[in-house]
Amino acid sequence: MMFSRDIQQTQQIKGNTITNLRKLAKPPEAIMIVLDMALILMKRRIDPIRIDYNLDEPFYTPSKTEILRLLNFSGLLSTLLTIRELNDEIIELLAPYTEIKDLSEKARKAYQDLATLKTWTDKIQSYHAINKEVIPIKDKVQKAENSLRKASRKLARAERELERTEIGLTKCQHDFDVAMKTKQTYQSDYDALLKRRDDANTLISGLTGEKIRWNEQNKAFEQSIEKLVGNTILVTAFLSYCGPFNQDFRQRMLNEWQKQIQQRTIPFSDNFDIIEQLNDEATIGEWNLQGLPNDDLSIQNGIIATSNYRYPLLIDPQLQGKSWIKNMERDNDILITTFNSKMFRQQLEDSISLGRPLLIEDVDEELDPILDHVLEKNYFKIGLTLRVKVGDREVDVNHTFRLYITTKLANPTYSPEVCARVSIIDFTVTQRGLEDQLLSLVIANERAELERERVTLAHETTKNKRMLKELEENLLIKLTSIEGSVLDDPSLVEVLNANKRIAIEVKEKVSIAEDTKMKISTAREEYRPVAVRGSIIYFLMSEIVLVNHMYQISLQQFLGLFHDSIIKSNKIAATQKRIQNINDYLTYRTWFYTTRGLYEEDRLMFTLLLALRIDLRRGKIRYDEFEILIKGGASLDLNTCPPKLFRWLNDSSWLNLLELSRLKEFHDVIDRLQKNERAFKDWFDKESSDLSSLPETYENLNIFHRFLFARCISPDRTISEARNYIQDSLGIKYSEIPVLNLELIWEESDYKTSLLGLLSSGADPTSNIQTLAKKKNIDLFIVSMGQGQEILARRYLQQTITLGGWLLLQNAHLGLDYLEEFYETLIAMDTFYPSFRVWLTTETHSQFPIQILQSSIKFTNESPQGVRAGLKRTYGLINQDKLEYIETIYWRPLLYATSFLHSIVQERRKFGPLGWNIPYEFNQTDWEASVQYIQNHLDDMNPKLNISWKALRYMISEIQYGGRITDDRDRRLMITYAKKWFNELLFSSDFKFYDGYSIPKVKRLDEYIDYIDKFPLIDPPQIFGLHSNADITYSTNRTKSMLERIVHIQPKEASSNISGGGETRDKIVYNLANDMLIKLPKDFIQHEVREKLKNMGILNPMIIFLRQEIHRIDRVIRTVRNSLNDLQLAIDGIIILNDSLRQILDSIYDGRVPIDWARYSWESSTLGFWFSELLDRYTQYNNWLNYGRPKCFWMTGFFNPNGNKELVYKDKSRMHTSRGGATGG
Structure with missing residues (x-):
């Protein structure tokens, strides 16, 4: 191919090229050398070889004479092109020319057209070299071809012979095939008959094992068909209505529906189980593996979420439901978003059109209106395509689209419209479900191999059960899809055999798994x-x-x-x-x-409830004991109870004792009090709160029963006995709240965990945070939230995220709108500076974002209750260097005395007006300022002179602390404290603030702490300069407040089955309401009232007062009657139980006065007292109206007692004036 191209290039040399070259007097050297090579190729004579040194590079002298002859040869080019064969001599002659460096390039530059002759010469030489190797091969090929021709002739003869032979063989083979085909036909028919017989036997044998099960299922299906209507009613009602309710209420609804269906003679399944009706074990197992708890409520929630026509809205404060949905829909590429997302609308449209599951998380009580058409499934067809309006756009609907909505709100209130559009499901974690989850966590840490085995086993069991179900379904499908005889389908037997083999293996695995599961469960139950x-x-x-x-x-x-x-x-x-x-x-x-x-007021309540709940679960106390502890006799009516036997007991304590006597341990408490009245009264009148001196009849009570007895008979002792009970139940370390340590809280946090300080009067942690930031050498940026501060907060947040530091948002409750954005920023943050933290301070606010509250570490900075706790907190802020600041005998006693005073002035606030006329916000800065003044005074003091006590007392009592005091009597009290404790006697060995409270003679900080730890938890009121009655008032009020809060947080759905009463909560309230309605007096008939008042002198001021009082009591009676009637109707299900009626129901059950009643009436500690007073007030008004003005009035039984008192005084004054005037006349 290359050689041909060279021939073509050589043929393109033009004729005038040779002519022009011939005319040259002296052709170029390179061209002369090329033409010399042409002479050799054409085997012409050349001159003898001489070296020409005049050339650029010394070489042979060209044969000029012969070259001119060659140029005159007209067939030069054609002759060259016909040369095909060369001998070795020519090649040897050409070799020196070939080795000339860059000859081709020089020839091309000299004469472009003749340069191809050089290339042609080179190719001829290459052709000769190759041809030397090819010629012997060609000879061999020629010989081989000759041999092939001879062999081909022999083959042709053999093939003709073979053809004749094959013709004969074909005939024989045909005969043989006909015979064999006949044989095979007979054999096939025979084999088919045998196989048909074997298949029939196999089918009979294989299906015999299913006969019993299918017969049972057939009967069950027949029964199910008979009871289909009733079951369908129950299932649809459950899916439609039960989602928002807890397990107890769902079961009550199902029971009630079953009664209604039964009354209407509609058949339904015995032992109706909603889970069995709507799901199978394999699916439940898969849900459990995906994170759904295994309790009945959670499984029912899963059924409602996946089976309901309406899209589910999950009330999911613990995020259990959301986690399950994410795992369940993970393989379906679930999309997760929120209403606050900038891409929400696009994500919604994409999910609908692409058929992706969509989870909208953390919604509030209102849903975005853009969802209305989607939730209502207002789809319409355009051609064959379903579409829905999303806002102002139409979006194609993919049938695989699923929507889930979740909220963190624990008790949201949704409008009826929202309830109609979605299926609300209460996904609040149950105690059993949480126990199982926590048990898995414990086992995963303590017995990791056991937990791995359990999880693996659960996966295998679920897989095997699913396989069994599929095998059974496949077999039935195969049997029902056969047309004609079952023996006509050859794959049926194969399916049956495979099913039978796999089923046996799977059943064995399931059986082994169940046994293993029992063993694992036993081992797990240990924990x-x-x-x-x-x-x-x-x-x-x-x-x-x-x-x-x-x-x-x-x-x-x-x-x-x-x-x-x-x-x-x-x-x-x-x-x-x-x-x-x-x-x-x-x-x-x-x-x-x-x-x-x-907050401080809630800490004892929480600790007490913790001890009570643990002991309730342990069985150390009973639920009926717990009920009496928190409610006492609040539900009893004083008018219907036995009269009080002891004048030294108040009415509340008497009712408490009557309720206490229901317990077997105190069944004879009234008799014991009667027999030992003096001993009990002496104990009751003691100032000490110690119950160890109880009369001998009750000296052997355990600690809880002593606590219970004290709560019922002497409320002021409840707090101290609660602390004793807590120490006995939980341990002494629970009796005192630990000192706040911000450094420890900071170490527990991370960049996504905010640190939230709850503000209270005089307790702002800002200075503590600033001190800690300075100690850790971390930049602190402070933003006081309010209008327009969001910009600064946003800038500092980005700065601290990027460059590190702390951000403190003060008064965060004033920037609620920004907090949502702040939380989203933290959640979306991927990179952060290690030192980045966010601190917040806030007052209590009902709209504060739950997300931040649930993800933050909360702390309060209130002054702890008690002198011991106050001193420990103060000395917790002091280090050893502070104690050794000044080497003088005055420093440490003065520091201790100032700290003691600080605790006293703060602790007096708990006594209300008895402590301070005005509750001042004394805080840590007052103590710091006082200590700083003492330091400066001692530094500047002449060692030879004494302390200036007058100046010191003035600075502490009238400047540092006194600067906050505005009441003259409070100022006198503060000055008295200073005079009593800051004088020369402070350094004497016998100085003491009160018995047991002196100044320790120690030097080290740990010795001070040890000394303070020896103080009692409950301080005697005398240490504050108060009478013991002040502590009685404080303790009684605190007890009342604490018990009211405990009652308020009790689960409202608890039935008395827990306490052994057998009646539900609603039934108890219904009966109480019925009892009150029976006792409630009739309304005053207004025209009769007016007539009687007219006869009594309608313009008389006292009669006007009576008319106003009757009007107000009549309003109370009507309100109570209407409320109780509506409540009974609501409990019967005739009307809706709204928020107002629910509050009344809760209050009656708890023995409290409903808010709606108290709004129009008077204050009372219990519902029993309130209702008794209602009856007594009515009696007083009715007697006055019917029998005339009474000789004496029950003053507290009036709505306006001061008005009555003034009218009595005026009436009496007019009588005296009238008589005086007559006498004088």
Whole structure:
């Protein structure tokens, strides 16, 4: 191919090229050398070889004469092109020319057209070299071809012979095939008959095993068909109405529906089980593996969420439902969004059109109107395509689209329109469900191999059960799809055999798995007490949110504490001891974590409830005892109870004792009081709160029963006995709240966990945060939230995220609109500076974002209650260097005295007006300023002179602390404290603030703390300069407040079955309402009232007063009657139980006065007292109206007692004036 191209190039040399070259007097050297080569190729004569040194490079002298002859040769080019064969001599002659460097390039430059002759010469030489190798091969090929021709002739003869032979063979083969085909036909028919017989036997044998099960299923199907209508009614009613309710209420609704159906003679299944009706074990197993708890309520929730026509809205404060949905729909590419997302609308449209599941999380009580058409499924067809309006756009609807909505709100109130559009499902975690979850966490840490085996087993069991179900369904489908005889389908037997073999294997695996599951379950149950304890604590932590919205805690936070407790608790080989260690650590860790985020007034309540809940679960106390402890005799009516036997007891204590006598331990309490009245009265009148001196009839009571007895008979002793009970039940370390340590809280946090300080009067942690930031050498940026501060907060947030530092948002409740954006920023943050943290301070606000509350570490900075706690907190802020600041005998006593005074002035606030006429906000800065003044005074003091006590007392009592005091009597009190405690006697060995409270003669900080720890938990009121009655008032009020809050947070759905009464909560309230309606007096008939008042002198001021009082009491009676009638109708299901009626129901059950009643009436401690007073007031008004003005009045039985008193005085004055005037006349 290359050689041909060279021939073509050589042929393109033009004729005039040779002519022009011939005319040249002296052709170029390169051209002469090329033409010399042409002479050699054409085998012409050349001149003898001589070296020409005049050339650029010395070489042979060209044969000029011969070259001119060659140029004159007209067939030059054609002759060259016909040359095909060369000999070795020519090649040898050409070799020196070939080796000339760059000859081709020089020839091309000299004469472009003749340069191709050089190329042609080179190719001829190459052709000769190749041809030397090819010619011998060609000879061999020629010989081989000759041999092939001879062999081909022999083959042709052989093929002709073969053809004749094959013709004969074909005939024989045909005969043979006909014979064999006949044989095979007979054999096939025979084999088919045998196989048909075997298949029939196999089918009979294989299906015989299914006969019993299919017969049973057939009967069950027949019964199911008979009861289909009733079952369908129950199932559809359950899916439609039961979602928002808890397990107890769902079961009550099902029971009630079954009664209604039964009354109408509609058949339904015996032992109707909604889970069996709507789901199977394999699906439930898959849900469990995807994170759905295994309790009945959670499974029912899963059924409603996946089976309802309406899209589900999950009330999911613990995020269990959301986690399950994410796992369940993970393989379907679920899309997760929120209403606040900038891409929400686009995400919604994409999910609808592409058929992706969509989860809208963390919604509030209102849904975005853009969802209205989607939720109502207002689809319309355009051609064959379903479409729906999303806002102002039409979007194609993919049939695989699914929508899920979740909210973190624990008790949201949705409008009827929202309830009609979605299926609301209460996904609040149940105690049993949480126990199982916590148990898995414990086992995963303590017996990891056991938990792995359990999870693996669960996967295998679910898979095997699913396989069994599929095998059964496939077999039935195969049988029902056969046309003609079952023996005509050859694959049926194969399917049956495969099913039978696999079914046997699977059943064996399932059986083994069940046995293994039982063994694992037994081993796991050993650790059940840890899960139980965790569940008790979590539900209590969740319930205190009802006391204060700011006490929110998420399940994830609790699980973190739970895991932390397992890891950090003392490990020991003995299982029971290890369980005890985990429970002890968990209880204290969660108590410590929770109480530091509670206000002081709620800490004792939480600790007491923690002890009570744990003892209730242990069985150490009974539920009826617990009910009496928190309610006492609040539900009793004084008018219907036996008369009070002891004048020294108040009415409330008498009713409490009557209720207490229902307990077997106190069944004879009234008799014992009668027999030992003097001893009990002496004990009752004692100032000491110690119950160890109880009369001997009750000296052997256990600590809880002493507590219960004190709560019933002497409310002022309840607080002290509660502390004793807590110490006995939980331990002494629970009796005192630990000192706030911001550094420890900071170490527990991370960049996504905010630190939230709850503000109260005189308790702002800002200075403490600034001190800690300075100690850690971290930049602190402070923004005081309010109008327009969002811009600054946003800038500082981005700056601290990028460059590090702390951001403090003060008064965050004033910037609620920004907090949502702030939370979204934290959640979306991927990169952050390690030192980045956010601190917030806020007052209590009902609209504060739950997301922030549930994801933050909360703390309060209130002054702790008690002198001991106050001193410990103050000395917790002091280091050893502070104690050794001045080497003088005055410094440490003065520091201690100032700290003691600080605790006293703060603690007096708890006594209300008895402590200070005005509650001043004394705080840590007052103490710091006083201490700083003392330091400066001692530094500047002449060692030879004494302390200027007058100046010191003045600065402390009238400047540092006194600067806050505005009341003259309060100022006198402060000055008195200073005079009494800041004088020369302070340094004497016998100085004391009060008995047992002196100044320790120590030097080290730990010695001070040890000394302070010896103070009593409950301080005598005398230490504050108050009478013991002041403490009675304080303790009684605090007891009342604490018990009211405990009653308020109790689960409202609890039935008395728990306490052994057998009646539900609604039934108890219904009966109480009925009893009150029977006792409630009739309304005053207005025209009769007017007539009687007219006869009594309608313009008489006293009669006018009576008319006003009757009008007000009549309004109260009508309100009570209408409320009770509506409440009974609501309980019967005739009208809706609205929020107002629900509050009344809760109040009656708890023995409290409903808010709607109290609004129009008077205050009272219990419902029983209030209702008795209602009857007594009515009696007073009715007697006055019917029998004339009474000789004496029950003053507190009037709405306006002061008005009555003034009218009595005026009336009496007019009588005296009238008589005086007559006498004088």
